[in-house]
Amino acid sequence: GESVGLHLPTLSVQEGDNSIINCAYSNSASDYFIWYKQESGKGPQFIIDIRSNMDKRQGQRVTVLLNKTVKHLSLQIAATQPGDSAVYFCAEMGGTYKYIFGTGTRLKVLA
Amino acid sequence: NAGVTQTPKFQVLKTGQSMTLQCAQDMNHEYMSWYRQDPGMGLRLIHYSVGAGITDQGEVPNGYNVSRSTTEDFPLRLLSAAPSQTSVYFCASSSYTDTQYFGPGTRLTVL
Numbered sequence: 102g103e104s105v106g107l108h109l110p111t112l113s114v115q116e117g118d119n120s121i122i123n124c125a126y127s128n129s130a131s132d133y134f135i136w137y138k139q140e141s142g143k144g145p146q147f148i149i150d151i152r153s154n155m156d157k158r159q160g161q162r163v164t165v166l167l168n169k170t171v172k173h174l175s176l177q178i179a180a181t182q183p184g185d186s187a188v189y190f191c192a193e194m195g196g197t198y199k200y201i202f203g204t205g206t207r208l209k210v211l212a
Numbered sequence: 213n214a215g216v217t218q219t220p221k222f223q224v225l226k227t228g229q230s231m232t233l234q235c236a237q238d239m240n241h242e243y244m245s246w247y248r249q250d251p252g253m254g255l256r257l258i259h260y261s262v263g264a265g266i267t268d269q270g271e272v273p274n275g276y277n278v279s280r281s282t283t284e285d286f287p288l289r290l291l292s293a294a295p296s297q298t299s300v301y302f303c304a305s306s307s308y309t310d311t312q313y314f315g316p317g318t319r320l321t322v323l
Contacts, residue, residue, distance in 0.1 A: 109252060135311050144216075144302050144314035145255070190254055198243050198262055199270065200312065202254035 109188060111207040120178040122206045124191030129172060131193035131201075136165055136176045139188045139205070148176070148189075178208075186210045214238050216315035218303050224321045225293040233288040233318050235303030241313075243306045244286040245270070246278065248299040249317075255302060261286055293322045 114120045126134065132153040137145035151158045151165045151174075158165050164177040174191050191203045219234045237244065245260035247270075257270030261280040275297060277289040286305075290297060298321050304312040 137314075142317075144304075144316050147311050147313065150311050192255075198245075198260060198306075199257060200245070200255075202247075202256075204252065204254045 109205050109207045111209060113209045113211055114181050115211050116181060116183060118181055120176075120181045120185070120208060122176045122178075122189050122208065124174040124176075124203045124206075126172050126174055126191065126193040126203070127201065128193060128195050129169075131195040133194040134165070134167060134174050135192045135194075135200075136163075136174075137190045137192065137202075138185075139190065141187075145190060181208075181210050183210050183212065216303055216305050216313055218301075218315035218318050220318060221316065222319050224323065225290075226323050227293060227295060229293050230289070230291050231293065233290075233301055233303075233320075235286045235288065235315060236284050237286075237303075237305040237313075238284065239305060239307070239313070240283060241305035241307050241310075242283070243308065243312075244280065245304050245312070246276070246286070246288045247302045247304065248272065248297075249302060250299050258288065258301075293320075295322045298322045 135150040136148045139145045149160045149163050149165045162179045166175045188205045188207050190205045192200045194200045216237045242263050246258040247255035249255050256272050259278040261267045267278050301318045303315045306312040
């Protein structure tokens with residue numbers, strides 16, 4: 102059964118709406134940021150990444166925004182679908198291959 | 213391509229028992245790491261390796277040993293299991309220029 106993700110902040114969105122998941126990172130020296138999706142019973146899956154020399158990067162239905170001034174990262178999912186329901190983690194890395202993960206946000210897509 | 217594989221998928225141990233969690237990757241990645249994931253928390257780095265013969269401690273290394281004799285394999289050893297080590301364990305690998313790819317996880321319960 103589900104043991105990961107208890108007591109996580111939850112974002113509930115209507116199917117078809119856009120989702121925005123936010124993350125505050127800790128190290129101002131971090132220069133690489135990643136968003137992962139984790140479905141129940143599975144390992145984290147890469148969604149999109151961004152380096153510190155950029156402030157926006159787009160993928161298929163997803164956009165990552167980076168605000169280095171306030172150490173904030175966001176993930177935007179366009180036209181959210183039921184298959185997007187999962188826990189989303191941000192991670193930062195600063196030159197030593199030590200990734201630091203956020204605690205995660207659970208996304209629930211309402212039909 | 214198998215990617216990152218982990219065995220076993222599930223394991224129950226008694227306090228004081230020892231065991232090895234296996235991790236293998238077939239992508240010729242230099243970097244490998246072990247994380248643990250507890251309910252309501254993000255992934256915490258246990259140990260990592262930047263190449264064969266090189267390992268280093270992460271955020272929560274106590275109670276765990278690792279070795280990296282080959283590029284492909286990165287086993288995690290629990291020398292004397294404790295209930296506090298009940299968790300889901302993930303192995304990940306990456307090249308120096310790419311993001312991490314995660315295995316499916318090992319769910320460990322220590323009684």
